[in-house]
Amino acid sequence: MNTNKAEAERLLEIGEELLQKRDLKGSRELAILVQETEPLLEGSDQILAIVDVLEAAEKPLNLNNHHLDWYAILQIDRNSRESHDPNLIRKQYRTLALLLHPDKNPFSFAELAFKLVSDAWAVLSDPAQKAQYDRGFEVEENGLVSFWTACPYCYCLYEYARVYEGCCLMCQNCDKSFSAVSIPTLPPLVPGEEAYYVSWGMFPMGFVFESLENGGGGGGDGSVDKRK
Ligand SMILES: [Zn+2]
Structure with a gap:
């Protein structure tokens, strides 16, 4: 054997x-x-x-x-x-x-x-x-990990899932494309003066406080367009 x-x-x-x-x-x-x-x-x-x-x-x-x-x-x-x-x-x-x-x-x-x-x-x-x-x-x-980015043309803010960081995205506000660069901190929210679009995936399901396009009223220190 x-x-x-x-x-x-x-x-x-x-x-x-x-x-x-x-x-x-x-x-x-x-x-x-x-x-x-x-x-x-x-x-x-x-x-x-x-x-x-x-x-x-x-x-x-x-x-x-x-x-x-x-x-x-x-x-x-x-x-x-x-x-x-x-x-x-x-x-x-x-x-x-x-x-x-x-x-x-x-x-x-x-x-x-x-x-x-x-x-x-x-x-x-x-x-x-x-x-x-x-x-x-x-x-x-x-889904639970996101980052904030801003359109460099109209300064609209977006929150995206982390997978889209660095991707080329189209601004839902001004229709220009931009690179989704993460911004370190979220500017303070001033109700009535800012528009935050919250985007999950490719389709923004945004909520809008008020359009930025018309100057956003007084544009105080916390306003979005002074940030960038
Ligand atoms: Zn834009």
């Missing part, structure tokens, strides 16, 4: 015991040892698939309602192009589902991991659900 194989089988058993105790780190180490000892022995890749999926599911997102990270569960980097590639998402799902299917995978937590992968697929394979899920990330990561 091949001693490597016997050794690998022994390691695989230990890996399974650790997995039963949900020692994911230990189980992963053993599965990798098995692969190094006897690459052809079946089982280590099944254990690794379980560990990968459970680890991804153990890091809940800080989204409002604590979604799981479906991309991580399918072993996809959410911030890379992969997350927009339906073929790759399908391929990842297929690979993992085949490794994890409880009829084929005899190890602990295979059923749970399979269910997680199936749930991830249900969301990410449905364009509408995926778009809604992705929007949750955008709000979380960009």
Whole structure:
């Protein structure tokens, strides 16, 4: 008998015991040892698939309602192009589902991991659900972080999501394009004299106190057009 194989089988058993105790780190180490000892022995890749999926599911997102990270569960980097590639998402799902299917995978937590992968697929394979899920990330990561910029031609102020910093934007007031340079502090608001357009995304959903175009009344110290 091949001693490597016997050794690998022994390691695989230990890996399974650790997995039963949900020692994911230990189980992963053993599965990798098995692969190094006897690459052809079946089982280590099944254990690794379980560990990968459970680890991804153990890091809940800080989204409002604590979604799981479906991309991580399918072993996809959410911030890379992969997350927009339906073929790759399908391929990842297929690979993992085949490794994890409880009829084929005899190890602990295979059923749970399979269910997680199936749930991830249900969301990410449905364009509408995926778009809604992705929007949750955008709000979380960009929507709450904004910057202020001013049109250099008419001095109209805008608030944009941080992703638009440095972008070329069109002023909604004077229709000229300008580079969205962040201004460090927001000038004090003088009601009746300033116009603030609050823009989220490309479409301003502005609220206007009063148009700047007609001189903004007295134009006191806090007025916008003295700032720039
Ligand atoms: Zn302007």
